[in-house]
Amino acid sequence: MRIALIGAGNLATHLGKALHKAGYEIVCVFSRTEESAKNLSSILKCRYTTDIKEVDKDADIYISAIKDSAFHEIAPELIKDRENSLFLHTAGSLPMDIWSGYAKRYGVIYPMQTFSKCKEVDFTVIPLFLEANSKDDLSLIRTIAEQLSDRVYDASSEQRRYLHIAAVFACNFSNHMYAICDDLLQRNGIPFDVMLPLIDETAAKVHKLKPIDAQTGPAIRYDENVINGHLSMLENDKDFQVIYEAISKSINKFSRK
Numbered sequence: 001m002r003i004a005l006i007g008a009g010n011l012a013t014h015l016g017k018a019l020h021k022a023g024y025e026i027v028c029v030f031s032r033t034e035e036s037a038k039n040l041s042s043i044l045k046c047r048y049t050t051d052i053k054e055v056d057k058d059a060d061i062y063i064s065a066i067k068d069s070a071f072h073e074i075a076p077e078l079i080k081d082r083e084n085s086l087f088l089h090t091a092g093s094l095p096m097d098i099w100s101g102y103a104k105r106y107g108v109i110y111p112m113q114t115f116s117k118c119k120e121v122d123f124t125v126i127p128l129f130l131e132a133n134s135k136d137d138l139s140l141i142r143t144i145a146e147q148l149s150d151r152v153y154d155a156s157s158e159q160r161r162y163l164h165i166a167a168v169f170a171c172n173f174s175n176h177m178y179a180i181c182d183d184l185l186q187r188n189g190i191p192f193d194v195m196l197p198l199i200d201e202t203a204a205k206v207h208k209l210k211p212i213d214a215q216t217g218p219a220i221r222y223d224e225n226v227i228n229g230h231l232s233m234l235e236n237d238k239d240f241q242v243i244y245e246a247i248s249k250s251i252n253k254f255s256r257k
Contacts, residue, residue, distance in 0.1 A: 001144070004028045004055055005044070006078060007065035008036035010115035011090055013043075015065060015148075018123040020044050022147040028056045052077045061144075063109070064089040075102050086137055092164030095157035096131045107132030107141055110160055111149075114171050123148055129155035129163060180240055212254055219248035220255045 001024050005016050008031035026044040031037035034050050041048035052074055079102045087103040092110050099106030110129040128145045132138035145152045182192045205214040218226040227248055234241040
């Protein structure tokens with residue numbers, strides 16, 4: 001299998017490394033950012049280009065790991081003269097049929113994980129969600145995916161949309177809470193790392209308990225004395241105050257279901 005990687009960001013970097021480790025030949029990396037393309041190509045031992053027209057035309061599979069907003073600009077030029085290859089995207093938020101009208105063979109391989117170039121991940125435990133417009137190509141994608149991860153699932157475009165929004169709550173929003181936490185602590189001369197045991201235990205509990213059963217804190221019982229005191233402390237941080245109040249009400253509402 002000759003694979004061309006379209007993108008050189010966080011996801012593309014880790015997926016490219018996993019494919020390379022599994023023995024797949026990455027023939028080309030495309031990115032509009034030359035430094036990113038050059039760095040990833042050196043890891044994957046392949047050529048790179050910043051011109052979509054110069055991507056190899058004889059790859060078996062083209063995997064797109066670019067921003068959703070760039071897809072329609074890149075896709076027509078990418079598929080031109082490569083119509084018989086298999087085209088995959090890696091997004092949770094895009095439907096599979098976004099390829100329709102451009103390519104004959106297409107699908108999705110969506111790794112549901114947060115990626116940063118500087119932080120290595122164990123790809124074998126990352127859930128991979130697959131979809132294709134034919135049974136044969138779904139089987140082919142599954143063969144590849146099962147060499148990368150022990151957790152491979154079929155998922156429709158609609159299911160993947162909900163996976164993506166759920167992941168935003170579980171990951172992006174949670175991390176933003178850490179950022180707010182860090183900001184409040186820094187202003188009061190307290191290091192963020194004092195929170196790490198609490199953060200680790202909170203994450204560990206949901207391996208054993210349903211999240212709703214693991215919930216603690218003043219909001220679950222709606223302790224107005226504590227909550228109002230906290231809201232008063234956030235008087236000069238209106239955005240934090242709004243977030244605190246909205247989430248406290250949501251926690252309490254969930255606890256009464």
